[in-house]
Amino acid sequence: MILTGGEAHSLKHIGKALQQYGTDRVTSVYGPTECTTFATYHPIRELRVGETALPIGRPIQNTRAYVVNENGLCEPGEIGEILLAGPGLSPGYLNHAEATWERFVDLEIDGTADRLYRTGDRALLGDDGELVFQGRSDDQVKVNGYRIELGEISHHMDQHEGIRQSFVTAATNASEEKSLVAFVVPDNDRCTPAKIREYLQTRLPAYMIPADIRLRRSLPLSASGKIDRNALLSLDHFSGEEKS
Helix, strand or coil, rough: CEEEECCCHHHHHHHHHHHHHHCCCEEEEEEHHHHCCCEEEEEECCCCCCCCCCCCECCCCCCEEEECCCHHHHHHHCCCEHHHHCCCCCCCCCCCHHHHHHHEEEEEEEEEEEEEEEEEEEECCCCCCCCCEEEEHEEEEEEEEEEEEEHHHHHHHHCCCCCEEEEEEEEEECCCCCEEEEEEEEECCCCCHHHHHHHHHHHCCHHHHCCCECCCCCCEEECCCCCHHHHHHHHCCCCCCCCC
């Protein structure tokens, strides 16, 4: 059994895993450390036609998950923040009372008082009861007056057959001007910044196409296994790699 999580999945690679291992051998999992690592799970049995993102599934035993916006519980298909509850929830951050008060909250959900963790992750609840991850609340950036969801750009990049892995962020130059930067691990030699830009032009408006696309042999990871944005943006990681 393979458990996979931590980053949004490439459906192309999940499809390959299904062919290699078969159904019910790969499970998509989701959950922050504050909820003892795993909070939801989704056994992967098939990739449905028209599916654009792999569900993160349903709560594991004794865990409760809610999708909430400023109006309360979200309706199916409505995007909101994931709030988690249950015995796996941490009591808070050691010696960081302010952070604890901000993230661990006591709220009344559907008529019941509960202690919940505000994940900062966005999701929608599908008609089938499965949660579908929709990016981070702090993944929204403003560039040249436009509000942009970085996860939406990454989603389209990861659908490119020549891209093995990608990461999109916003960077500020010496003139304090902010622009979109994409880091790409190509799957073959035919995948070039020009080809990627041409591909994105058929799927995204011009203001959402990264001004700078950099090809890399790999993407640096943090100690928790997530892509290390600070390392990518540091000068030593900008040298010796192809860019546009």
